[in-house]
Amino acid sequence: MSLIISDECINCDVCEPECPNGAISQGDEIYVIDPTQCTECVGHYDTPQCIEVCPVDCISKDPAHVEDNVQLLKKYEKLTSGKD
């Protein structure tokens, strides 16, 4: 399951550099997460780093993009294949 940022986002830019997959970027009004690149940090960390650092707790699981750990690990492997 990828994560989603709600409109409570205050555009503080704290989460973007913490994402190991480069899934977070600044959208038109708030920061956004690319569901094709978010692995819930599976493969990199034990917990979602963006949730850890967000000062207003506006990041949650996106029910529109449900994936289990096996699928997330496959996504991680696909995203990192070819890299060190």
Ligand code: SF4
């Ligand atoms: S959960 Fe991890 S991979 Fe997904 S957007 Fe947050 S920091 Fe990036």
Ligand code: SF4
């Ligand atoms: S850390 Fe939270 S408030 Fe800051 S840009 Fe990311 S989602 Fe928005």
